[in-house]
Amino acid sequence: MTKKERILVAAQAAFARYGYAGTTMKMIAEMAGVASGLVSHYYGSKEHLFMVAGQEMVDTMLKVMRAKIRDAETGRQAVGLFVKAYLDFTLQHQETFPTLIRCSPFSDDNPDLDREKIGNKFSELIHELADLLQRGIEDGSIRDVPVEETAFMIYGSMIGAVRTVFLTPYDVPGLYEEACQFVMRSLATD
Numbered sequence: 001m002t003k004k005e006r007i008l009v010a011a012q013a014a015f016a017r018y019g020y021a022g023t024t025m026k027m028i029a030e031m032a033g034v035a036s037g038l039v040s041h042y043y044g045s046k047e048h049l050f051m052v053a054g055q056e057m058v059d060t061m062l063k064v065m066r067a068k069i070r071d072a073e074t075g076r077q078a079v080g081l082f083v084k085a086y087l088d089f090t091l092q093h094q095e096t097f098p099t100l101i102r103c104s105p106f107s108d109d110n111p112d113l114d115r116e117k118i119g120n121k122f123s124e125l126i127h128e129l130a131d132l133l134q135r136g137i138e139d140g141s142i143r144d145v146p147v148e149e150t151a152f153m154i155y156g157s158m159i160g161a162v163r164t165v166f167l168t169p170y171d172v173p174g175l176y177e178e179a180c181q182f183v184m185r186s187l188a189t190d
Contacts, residue, residue, distance in 0.1 A: 004042045006032040009096070011043075011053045016098035020050055053099050055121050061089050061100075062124060075136020080184050082132060083158060086125075087176040090162050098166055126151050133187075142187045154183050 001009070010031035014023040025046055029036040043049035068085040072078035090097045130151040136142030161179040164170055 003032070003034050003038060007034060007039055007042055007049075008053060008056060011039075011049050012057060012096035012099045015050055015053055016096050016101075020046075023050075025049075050099075051117065054118065057093075057096065057100050058121050058124065061086065062128065064089055065128070069132070074139050074141035075132050075134070076141035076184065076187055078132045079129065079136060079142070079154070079187060080180060082129060083154065083180050083183050084176075086158050087161065087179065090165070091176075097162075101163065101166060126155050129154055136187065140189065143189045145187065150187075153186075157183060 007028060011023075011028045014028050014031055018027070023046070025039045026036050028049070029039045032039070039049070043052060065082055065085040069078040069081045072081055130147050133142060133145065133147045133150055133154075137144055137147070157179055161175050164172060164175060
């Protein structure tokens with residue numbers, strides 16, 4: 001792993017654990033095992049590094065999710081695989097995923113960030129869901145639903161489950177599995 005990549009991973013872990021305000025560039029450099037000046041050299045400001053950390057995680061997540069849905073036979077099956085892949089990704093990246101919770105259009109952890117830029121990146125997830133819903137409507141595996149609104153509702157359910165697992169004191173066994181089943185039941189044609 002290059003020094004630049006180590007800095008990015010360290011930034012994701014620091015932002016996930018300490019939030020934007022609680023993370024310093026020096027802290028990131030120490031976690032990455034590099035000189036402090038390299039963090040600024042590669043990423044400029046803390047705000048820019050925070051945005052890159054979140055955007056890179058969304059890109060990585062989308063790549064994983066697209067691989068999981070590639071062989072889905074129906075749109076409904078693809079939606080289910082998409083939701084499961086998203087939720088599984090959060091658990092596989094517990095140390096860094098909270099960066100996305102903090103760098104999200106659904107968070108006010110740092111209201112001074114460019115929320116439009118953040119929203120555009122997260123919209124890629126919602127557009128992907130909308131495409132899968134449309135596919136399912138066309139192949140008959142999903143009942144006729146308003147596509148954009150339903151994509152937001154599914155994404156909201158995913159976010160709610162993730163925030164419950166990561167940010168609350170509630171221990172809800174099987175929450176992720178039920179979130180997947182809830183989405184699938186809501187789309188069923190019967």
